Amino acid sequence: MSIDLRHALWGPVAVLGVLLLATTARAEPVLPLETWETDNGATVLFYATETLPMVDARVVFDAGSARDPDGKGGTASLAAGLLEEGTRDRDAKAIADGFARVGAEFSARANLETTAIRLRSLTESDWLWPAVEQMSEVIARPAFDQADFERERDRQLRAIESRKQSASAVANDTLREVAFEGHPYGHPTDGTLESVARIEHDDMRAFHDHFYAARNATVVIVGALDPDEARRLADTLVGDLPAGEPAEPLPTVPAIDEDRVERVPFPSEQATILMAHDGVPRTHDDYLPLYVGNHVLGGSGFASRLMSELREKRGLAYSTYSHLLPLRAGGRFVMGIQTRNDQVEQALELMTDELAGFIEQGPDDEELADSKANLVGGFPMRLDSNRKITEQIGLLDFFGLPLDYFDTYIERVEQVTADEVRQAFAGRIDPERRIVVIVGPEADDDHDGE
Structure with a gap:
């Protein structure tokens, strides 16, 4: 089968065109979505x-x-990794060969809030449906073989050990904790290392049985x-799951x-600093x-205030930044920098x-205009x-955002x-209540966070 690459980006280009129209007439939705539920209760969102x-x-x-079960952090990640290690009827090689034979891409990965299982395939029937049926088998009937479990757990332990060699990874893990x-x-x-060592083989099946259910899925x-094909695809993917x-x-x-400071000794040339304040959940009005506002303060790279003050004027670091961490149940506002230990x-x-200063004064008119222009101009790249x-689209449903969010x-x-920026920052972020993580060379213990 050959694909005419002149048309390969038609879908994304069409979206970009609609986005441009949306800034003026908004004649049609940016992403006209169809949504329904499968017979066993999974939510489906389809964009043709x-x-x-x-x-x-x-x-x-x-x-x-x-x-993750209490004391067994890493269970979700381990379960997702094992999905690629075989089903009750096929081993890992047969699974890999099955997807490769029809040119499909498959992956499964857990993050902080979700596990996402992905498939990319050609739509030709002889290629698509074997891939979809195999993905359904992987989701609903994983083998969780004892030997595979032990091998994957060892791999995960090695990955954790490897993260300890990165000051940035250590800082991020410590900040979360x-x-x-x-x-x-x-x-x-x-x-x-400690929590993964506690995970037992039976935990895999228990986690899968509890959370891999249709009513817990999008x-x-x-x-x-076409819509009929999309319905068949959704029904096939999750049809063998219990409703749950x-x-x-x-x-x-x-x-x-x-105001708490956590220092972690690390043999590096520089110190990595992360500072967390209260934030908001993703659906909060603020x-x-x-x-x-964060785009002005530290979220716009070299154009941000933090970069101007700490890099350009003071020469303290090559990069400094801030970002929101908005989650379902709450959030944090995080600032970061790498600098010399002294x-x-x-x-x-x-x-x-x-x-x-930003909480007190907010952005000036020029900063706010530049921030808006940058965000609006960059928005199509999120859908390209x-x-x-x-x-x-998956984020829309997970966070309960309206389906016309992009419109x-x-x-x-x-x-x-x-004023809205000032009020939001003043109402949600207190500079005197913060968690600071410093990962770097040993220093005099003269900073106790008071």
Whole structure:
């Protein structure tokens, strides 16, 4: 089968064209979605593209590391990795050969909140349906063989050990632990050496049986299919799953009520600093003003205030940044920098001053206009491939966002005011209540966070 590459980007290009229309007449939806439920209760979202004979399908379960059993962090990641190791009828080689034979791409991966299982295939029947049926088998009937479990657990332990060689990875893992202390978000997705060692073979089947259920799943389909084909595809992918129930809501992320500094010795030339403050869940009304404001403060690369003050004016680092971490049950606002060990205190002071000044004053008119223009101009790039479209649609459902979210995004960004940014930052972020993680060479113990 040959594909005319002149048409290979038609679907994404069509989306870009609609996005441009949406800034003026908004004559049609950016992503006209069809949605329904399968007979066993899975939510399906379908976006039909044209010309390119490809389909991207994703089954998303509320089964990320936040659902790991107590004391057994890394269970979700281990279960996802084992999906590729075989089913009750086929071993890992047969699974890999089956997808390769029809030119399909398959992957399964757990993150903090979800496990996503992905398929990319040509839509030609002789190629598509064998891939879809095999993916269904992988999802519903994994083998979880004892030998595969032990091998995959060893691989995961090696990956954790490898992360300990990266100051950035150590800083991020430590920040999650202390910034979400006592919450299901508070451990690395792959777990720790101690927690993974506690995971037993039976935990795999128990985790799968509990969370891999149709009512705990969303199926996203993007590609050159008609609605009947999309329904058949969704039914095939999840039809053999039990109906089950949605996962229980997670507890609300607690507010940070202290100023805490966590130092982690690390043999590096520089210190890695991460600073976390309270944030908001993804669906909070203040999310968009915080998002637009963060673009000014530290989310726009070299154009941000943090880069101007700490890199350009002070020469403290090559890069410094800030970002929102909005989750279902809460969130954090995170600032970061890498700098020389003897400049740690200066960098911390300047980052805190910049945040405090921004909370008090907000962005000026020029900064706000530039931020909006950058966000609006960059928005089409979030939907410039079928893979990205599939990811974005999946996020809509997982966070409970309206299906017309993309239709109104540009308008809502353009309507954010400087006062809304100031009020959102002032109401949600307190510079004096923070979690600081410093990973780097040993230093004098003269900073106790008070």
